Amino acid sequence: MSIKFGTAGVPLSSAETSTEAGILRIRELGMDAMEVEFVHGVRMKEDKALKTGGTAKKERVSLSCHAPYYINLNSSETEKIEASKTRIIHTARIGRILGAGSIVFHPAFYSGDTSATVLARVVKELSDVRQELDQEGNQVILRPETTGKPSQFGDLGETIKIAQEVPGVLPCIDFSHLHARANGQFNSYDEFCAILEQTAEGLGEKWTSNAHFHISGIEYGPKGEKRHLVLQEADLKYREILKACLSFGIQGTVICESPKLEEDALILQKTYQELKAEH
Template sequence: MTSTNLIGGHVFVTGGLATGGLKYAAEIGAEMIQVFVTNPRGWALSVGNPAEDEKLAASGVQTFVHANYLINFGSPTPATLENSVAVTRHTLRRAAQVGARGVVVHTGSAVSQSREDALRQVREHLLPLLDEIDEDGPDLLLEPMAGQGQMLCATVQDLGPYLEALDHHPKVGVCLDTCHAFAAGHDLAAPDGVGATLDALNEIAPGRLRLIHANDSKDVCGSKKDRHENIGAGHIGAQAFADLMRHPVAAGISLCIETPGKGEKHREDIEVLKKLRSV
């Protein structure tokens, strides 16, 4: 059924992107996966292993790629901006090679410059990369952050100006991180918190939700702190994830955990979400 939410997680890879990644996915019961295709905390560009890329692409497992954490198209530092362009271009190409549906990228920060100047940089440097993506290639998924510092996107309303800067390009999607949204002030734990948030998202970015990072929060709503917790063990609570999977805006959208721990803890979180899906 196209309306069913696949549930999976970011996989820890040992022994090859496909070999290790798919093995870990099986161990935790993941129905879809998210992977890194290059160092997430460095600018070096990994060429990958063509055999592993081909194996992952042929596996039929729904795959997303998370881009480098350092990417920031709003940065006033020329070197950061130059590296952000190079790494994003490289990651989009690698994502196509592994058959990924999308590349998740953090929306960045203005740092020490104005929001307007930062968004002009986003337009100048990111929009051309979107035009390079083949029609059947992966979408670029904007992930709003928790709201700390001079972040360009935190609330779903912040996506409006960002999408405008990118001319509402057809290859732009959204990745909603539940912990980030909660930290930014969307009270997902409130009785209609999930509904209000997804309705607002669909009004600002209709039809653009492509992936949900399903993470509980160690901190309270509005804390602006990005600290993930295991499902049901944080301030968001399990009910919000059940509400999320029943909302029409999230129909058919995959949930990917990025929760603390490895192995057994990840398997437990995925099992909790699968039970909530069937409620």
């Protein structure tokens, strides 16, 4: 399958809440990917990461990691920027031991600054992070995520520009976030194609052959994202997203962040397989 599907975190039906048990459950469910959620801090030790990574390799489950939420590369306080960089690096180090291919994170807030000012700062700070990881031989891809609120830095154009400026960086495109950020736009086949086309034109084959997406239902208002919803309770046209991905020949991973994690991830996978059979 050219796109792998999985859950943001351990499936809810997993016998235990450990990452390792989650990987085994993903395989039982017939899926191929899981995002390890370090959103409240990286609390996994190296020996545990090594064992868990071994299980993922054996079960052929692709892993990615979500770095802690407390990241803002545009903070007015230097120590907060340094702490943010440390969180990304720590996630990347454990991610490498796990065998994860990507580290997803929310890059920054505008905090009253212009898009160009924030972009320059994010590029500078991420270049430092990348340099440190490269010196360690850590080739894990850093993936700034498109964000769900207009107050957060990270629309599609900004996210593509970071990846153009810093080697070893590619976007995590969260379709639900883009839909919520624009208060209901980006919800048709043509709009999804435009998103993919803009990214493919900006980043080329290195992205189209290794894309990373988040999809879930989402509740939103004029200020953007409110909360994730079950696919069937939301207006996001996920079928059209997957159809657009097929049209563009996209390869990569779709991670589902719905409250019904594996249920909705399986719906996405089944929908994709049906569309692929028709294609």
